Amino acid sequence: MAMASIARRKATTFLSSSSSSKHLCKYSWIASRGFASGSDENDVVVIGGGPGGYVAAIKAAQLGLKTTCIEKRGTLGGTCLNVGCIPSKALLHSSHMYHEAKHSFASHGVKLASVEVDLPAMMAQKDKAVGNLTKGIEGLLKKNKVSYVKGYGKFLSPSEVSVDTIEGGNTIVKGKNIIIATGSDVKSLPGITIDEERIVSSTGALALKEIPKKLVVIGAGYIGLEMGSVWGRLGSEVVVVEFASEIVPSMDGEIRKQFQRSLEKQKMKFMLKTKVVSVDTAGNGVKLTLEPAAGGDQTTLEADVVLVSAGRTPFTSGLQLDKIGVETDKAGRILVNERFSTNVKGVYAIGDVIPGPMLAHKAEEDGVACVEYIAGKEGHVDYDLVPGVVYTHPEVASVGKTEEQVKTLGVEYRVGKFPFMANSRAKAIDDAEGIVKILAEKETDKILGVHIMSPNAGELIHEAVLALHYGASSEDIARTCHAHPTMSEALKEAAMATYDKPIHI
Numbered sequence: 012m013a014m015a016s017i018a019r020r021k022a023t024t025f026l027s028s029s030s031s032s033k034h035l036c037k038y039s040w041i042a043s044r045g046f047a048s049g050s051d052e053n054d055v056v057v058i059g060g061g062p063g064g065y066v067a068a069i070k071a072a073q074l075g076l077k078t079t080c081i082e083k084r085g086t087l088g089g090t091c092l093n094v095g096c097i098p099s100k101a102l103l104h105s106s107h108m109y110h111e112a113k114h115s116f117a118s119h120g121v122k123l124a125s126v127e128v129d130l131p132a133m134m135a136q137k138d139k140a141v142g143n144l145t146k147g148i149e150g151l152l153k154k155n156k157v158s159y160v161k162g163y164g165k166f167l168s169p170s171e172v173s174v175d176t177i178e179g180g181n182t183i184v185k186g187k188n189i190i191i192a193t194g195s196d197v198k199s200l201p202g203i204t205i206d207e208e209r210i211v212s213s214t215g216a217l218a219l220k221e222i223p224k225k226l227v228v229i230g231a232g233y234i235g236l237e238m239g240s241v242w243g244r245l246g247s248e249v250v251v252v253e254f255a256s257e258i259v260p261s262m263d264g265e266i267r268k269q270f271q272r273s274l275e276k277q278k279m280k281f282m283l284k285t286k287v288v289s290v291d292t293a294g295n296g297v298k299l300t301l302e303p304a305a306g307g308d309q310t311t312l313e314a315d316v317v318l319v320s321a322g323r324t325p326f327t328s329g330l331q332l333d334k335i336g337v338e339t340d341k342a343g344r345i346l347v348n349e350r351f352s353t354n355v356k357g358v359y360a361i362g363d364v365i366p367g368p369m370l371a372h373k374a375e376e377d378g379v380a381c382v383e384y385i386a387g388k389e390g391h392v393d394y395d396l397v398p399g400v401v402y403t404h405p406e407v408a409s410v411g412k413t414e415e416q417v418k419t420l421g422v423e424y425r426v427g428k429f430p431f432m433a434n435s436r437a438k439a440i441d442d443a444e445g446i447v448k449i450l451a452e453k454e455t456d457k458i459l460g461v462h463i464m465s466p467n468a469g470e471l472i473h474e475a476v477l478a479l480h481y482g483a484s485s486e487d488i489a490r491t492c493h494a495h496p497t498m499s500e501a502l503k504e505a506a507m508a509t510y511d512k513p514i515h516i
């Protein structure tokens with residue numbers, strides 16, 4: 012361990028762990044306006060009860076601030092719990108179970124006379140998970156004494172929000188500090204109208220009443236690949252049309268290629284560098300007209316259902332931001348400084364509605380840091396170390412830099428890899444597709460990025476996230492005792508391969 016520690020001390024600081032400069036830093040004042048004491052006025056009002064908003068509200072209350080959370084949906088948890096992370100993971104799990112039962116059980120000596128999908132039951136299990144979790148959040152707000160107002164909030168002034176309540180009334184909620192956590196919404200494409208039946212967003216794709224024979228997915232990002240996997244496993248023919256030359260453009264290139272091959276083995280088809288020109292719903296199905304992204308001859312494609320998953324857009328509609336003068340960028344994202352302050356004193360923004368990755372865990376980190384600043388403490392979010400996970404099978408998880416990014420930085424680096432084909436646990440369970448890839452600075456061995464494709468990669472990645480947070484070297488991971496037989500041993504072996512040699516290959 013001694014060598015590794017020396018390596019860590021030598022590690023250069025070219026990759027500053029704080030990249031909060033990604034936020035605009037021009038609003039440099041601290042906007043906290045003091046705290047309420049026994050009055051009707053709140054210390055903190057949060058508009059939006061998603062992962063950013065409800066976490067901010069709970070943390071604010073835990074810090075002793077009088078807090079109200081306003082949510083228009085009628086249930087808490089935002090996009091993530093209601094129509095995002097949770098229902099999609101429920102369906103990913105259920106569809107994986109069906110797929111395993113159909114294609115893998117027999118080779119494990121488990122014979123079934125027949126396997127069939129009961130779609131209403133699958134949807135009911137998903138809805139039960141969502142219902143339990145959203146109610147759980149309501150319980151957490153109560154437990155932490157956060158007031159909860161169900162309704163649509165709009166600014167009257169920088170310290171007053173008018174709420175049209177779900178019951179039909181109106182109430183004014185006052186706050187010394189107001190946090191906008193209104194999240195994001197589906198982005199549709201020009202000329203394409205989402206009807207949530209034949210042309211669906213992720214919300215419709217989570218609630219289809221029948222398994223489509225043919226599903227065309229527009230956009231090979233997180234949603235397209237996850238929801239494409241769900242319906243592909245349940246029997247749909249899935250074609251993914253992607254404008255860019257590659258799937259999930261933010262992914263490490265080498266991992267991406269293996270990932271695409273894996274999805275193709277699962278019969279997902281890709282049409283890259285292709286744009287959708289128009290969609291015609293006049294007949295029974297849907298007819299798409301396509302064109303090469305660079306221009307050229309048009310082709311057509313038929314589908315029963317089309318999923319539009321070409322990104323999401325910040326949601327600020329009806330908030331009356333113009334009334335108080337909150338600045339947004341061209342994409343409609345609210346601009347904030349490193350303390351999450353907007354240009355309007357006492358008004359903050361967090362989560363999907365500000366620049367940065369649109370991820371639930373990032374929104375939560377924003378929420379905690381924002382209220383810590385409001386409470387006069389220090390908060391911190393390291394945007395370089397937000398992990399990303401695609402929850403397909405195998406999953407792909409990453410943290411830190413991709414090899415392409417390291418090259419662009421001009422840093423000399425080493426790469427260590429270890430395939431799950433050589434991992435005993437993966438072989439024992441006959442689920443050994445995938446690889447761990449570690450990038451480390453050549454001079455110091457400091458880890459720069461970790462990329463994992465494997466079953467449960469989304470769980471395995473957190474050892475790497477912690478390692479990067481503490482500026483660990485690959486030798487630090489390699490010399491850490493890992494339990495046997497575990498998939499995590501592949502990370503240890505890849506770390507060995509980064510600065511020396513792995514044992515098991």
Ligand SMILES: Cc1cc2nc3c(=O)[nH]c(=O)nc-3n(C[C@H](O)[C@H](O)[C@H](O)COP(=O)(O)OP(=O)(O)OC[C@H]3O[C@@H](n4cnc5c(N)ncnc54)[C@H](O)[C@@H]3O)c2cc1C
Nearest residue numbers: 059061062063083089090095096164194362363369370371
């Ligand atoms: C299909 C899908 C799958 C996803 N899977 C994952 C995943 O696995 N992991 C992950 O990290 N991320 C995932 N995401 C992204 C994740 O859902 C978002 O990043 C996250 O929900 C953002 O949190 P937020 O609090 O900023 O906003 P949101 O969750 O969007 O919450 C904002 C809330 O504000 C409310 N609101 C808006 N305006 C007002 C108003 N004026 N008054 C009152 N209330 C208002 C909305 O009703 C909403 O409930 C997924 C997204 C989708 C669509």
Ligand SMILES: NC(=O)c1ccc[n+]([C@@H]2O[C@H](COP(=O)([O-])OP(=O)(O)OC[C@H]3O[C@@H](n4cnc5c(N)ncnc54)[C@H](O)[C@@H]3O)[C@@H](O)[C@H]2O)c1
Nearest residue numbers: 230231232233234235253254255320321322323369400401
């Ligand atoms: N597992 C997760 O963490 C998870 C799961 C689902 C969603 N999300 C979040 O939700 C957000 C939205 O997801 P998403 O998949 O819609 O967006 P995305 O940004 O992940 O992917 C959109 C894809 O659509 C492509 N695209 C854009 N315009 C197109 C066009 N006209 N024709 C064809 N392709 C086009 C883009 O090149 C990109 O590959 C993401 O930012 C993601 O962070 C996360």
